[in-house]
Amino acid sequence: MYLFKLVLNFLSELGEYLIFVLRSCISFGNCRNRFKKLMQSILEIGFRCVLIILIIGLFTGMVMGLQMYYTLVKFGADTALGTAVSLSLIRELGPVLTALMIVGQSGSALTSEIGILRNYEQIDALETMNIDSKGFLAGPRIIAGIICFPILTAFFDLVGIFGGYFSGSVLMGLDAGIYWNKTIDSVQLVDVNGGFLKATIFGFLTMGICTFEGYNAHIKSAFKGIRGVTLAATKAVVKSSVLILIVDYLITSFLL
Amino acid sequence: MDFKLKIENLEKRFGDKVILSGVDLEVDSGTITAIIGKSGTGKSVLLKLMAGILEKENGKISVEYGSENSAQDQKPKAGNLQEIGLSYMFQNNALFDSLSAFDNIALPLVESNSSISASVINQKVKALLKQLDLETVGASYPGDLSGGMNKRIAFARALITEPKIILFDEPTTGLDPERKHTVFDMIQFYKKQFGFTAFLVSHDIPEVYSIVDSIAWLDEGEIKYFGTVDSIDSISDPAIKHYLKTGRLSV
Ligand SMILES: Nc1ncnc2c1ncn2[C@@H]1O[C@H](COP(=O)(O)OP(=O)(O)OP(=O)(O)O)[C@@H](O)[C@H]1O
Numbered sequence: 001m002y003l004f005k006l007v008l009n010f011l012s013e014l015g016e017y018l019i020f021v022l023r024s025c026i027s028f029g030n031c032r033n034r035f036k037k038l039m040q041s042i043l044e045i046g047f048r049c050v051l052i053i054l055i056i057g058l059f060t061g062m063v064m065g066l067q068m069y070y071t072l073v074k075f076g077a078d079t080a081l082g083t084a085v086s087l088s089l090i091r092e093l094g095p096v097l098t099a100l101m102i103v104g105q106s107g108s109a110l111t112s113e114i115g116i117l118r119n120y121e122q123i124d125a126l127e128t129m130n131i132d133s134k135g136f137l138a139g140p141r142i143i144a145g146i147i148c149f150p151i152l153t154a155f156f157d158l159v160g161i162f163g164g165y166f167s168g169s170v171l172m173g174l175d176a177g178i179y180w181n182k183t184i185d186s187v188q189l190v191d192v193n194g195g196f197l198k199a200t201i202f203g204f205l206t207m208g209i210c211t212f213e214g215y216n217a218h219i220k221s222a223f224k225g226i227r228g229v230t231l232a233a234t235k236a237v238v239k240s241s242v243l244i245l246i247v248d249y250l251i252t253s254f255l256l
Numbered sequence: 257m258d259f260k261l262k263i264e265n266l267e268k269r270f271g272d273k274v275i276l277s278g279v280d281l282e283v284d285s286g287t288i289t290a291i292i293g294k295s296g297t298g299k300s301v302l303l304k305l306m307a308g309i310l311e312k313e314n315g316k317i318s319v320e321y322g323s324e325n326s327a328q329d330q331k332p333k334a335g336n337l338q339e340i341g342l343s344y345m346f347q348n349n350a351l352f353d354s355l356s357a358f359d360n361i362a363l364p365l366v367e368s369n370s371s372i373s374a375s376v377i378n379q380k381v382k383a384l385l386k387q388l389d390l391e392t393v394g395a396s397y398p399g400d401l402s403g404g405m406n407k408r409i410a411f412a413r414a415l416i417t418e419p420k421i422i423l424f425d426e427p428t429t430g431l432d433p434e435r436k437h438t439v440f441d442m443i444q445f446y447k448k449q450f451g452f453t454a455f456l457v458s459h460d461i462p463e464v465y466s467i468v469d470s471i472a473w474l475d476e477g478e479i480k481y482f483g484t485v486d487s488i489d490s491i492s493d494p495a496i497k498h499y500l501k502t503g504r505l506s507v
């Protein structure tokens with residue numbers, strides 16, 4: 001019985017979430033100054049994360065370069081380092097880690113911001129001014145997510161592959177030509193597309209969750225006010241992170 | 257266009273808690289009605305129901321036009337005052353801290369679907385800033401301004417769309433006596449200029465009486481008294497009479 005209720009709650013929340021996300025995107029289509037709003041959201045969500053993505057990407061690539069070099073060299077397969085690093089980055093780690101980082105940095109801020117707007121009745125104020133609050137607040141953020149996630153993933157992949165080169169070739173002495181040749185040879189367009197597909201879906205889903213939790217901070221949380229907002233931000237990050245990993249698994253099993 | 261704003265048997269609950277148990281009210285256009293009552297009786301809730309921010313459980317909010325100009329197609333839907341033009345001045349102003357005073361005031365026009373050109377918006381906002389003595393703060397952000405200035409900015413934002421109905425939720429709370437009167441004077445002045453219909457929630461008894469046409473006393477979920485300021489004198493119950501005259505319960 002308890003389980004049944006749990007499933008029912010989950011489904012009804014899922015439905016609410018989907019309706020919210022779709023309504024936000026559709027209403028955004030009727031908003032004024034769409035380009036300006038979108039640019040601002042891209043700045044907020046994407047631009048803010050560039051530095052951290054580059055740093056994390058570089059170090060992820062470097063660690064992978066080291067670990068994989070030591071493993072591969074045992075089997076005398078160290079020449080395959082470029083293949084191993086670039087494929088695991090482009091297919092898996094790039095989209096997943098990038099999404100996790102953006103959610104941690106921009107997503108939590110986004111939930112808090114919208115939650116605070118809700119708290120101070122500014123969302124109600126928008127409605128009384130005949131401004132569609134979902135289209136105004138959530139729409140541009142979700143669409144910015146769809147745009148930013150793949151671009152930042154590309155940044156992550158590029159510096160990551162370079163990090164692998166740095167560990168493998170500069171530090172461990174693998175021939176640089178072999179690393180780059182293997183990388184270029186083994187990466188196919190399907191891999192890149194698959195990675196971007198994941199990134200796009202992550203962007204849509206997670207920014208949807210972050211705006212949804214903030215927008216409903218007053219209803220969904222047991223508390224109102226500031227605690228409601230902080231709880232909403234925590235929930236948004238946790239739900240997004242779990243969802244990223246689950247969806248990643250689903251898409252991977254579908255693509256392979 | 258003259259109309260009557262009618263609220264009939266309005267009910268509102270939050271969970272099991274009954275806030276409004278049947279509010280009836282009828283006011284003429286072009287009047288100011290003070291809504292008074294204890295803290296927590298549901299005055300803000302009543303305004304939010306009128307603005308359509310909250311869903312009512314039961315009842316009707318409607319606008320009726322006089323028979324002399326019975327243009328059927330101009331009648332808005334019952335319960336939706338938005339359609340004839342409504343502004344809400346929130347108890348806490350609800351200004352956007354990320355927008356300058358100018359942009360806050362311009363927001364309802366900038367985002368409206370009736371494509372007004374940027375230069376017209378600019379002109380309108382500038383004129384209002386000037387009239388409300390806010391010229392110097394147009395570029396400042398609400399967080400950097402005093403409470404009184406923010407109230408005026410919120411007032412300007414409510415006026416910019418030239419609404420037919422304005423709901424003021426405690427526009428003077430937290431202001432010094434001098435500013436209080438300035439805000440009341442402003443409301444009266446702009447009512448004469450724009451001719452809106454206003455509802456004004458206030459705890460400032462009897463100061464608020466100087467600008468209103470009638471008083472609605474909300475208590476225990478109902479309107480317990482509705483009438484003009486002068487007719488308070490003819491109330492028979494001395495306790496109620498005392499309360500409405502002074503805002504104090506005990507004699
Ligand atoms: N969104 C809400 N959810 C649950 N209860 C609410 C909500 N909004 C208001 N209430 C409750 O409704 C009651 C009336 O609140 P309201 O804000 O209308 O009071 P008020 O008359 O405006 O008081 P004040 O003069 O202090 O502003 C309060 O008891 C409040 O707790």
Ligand SMILES: [Mg+2]
Binds near residue numbers: 299301425
């Ligand atoms: Mg109130």
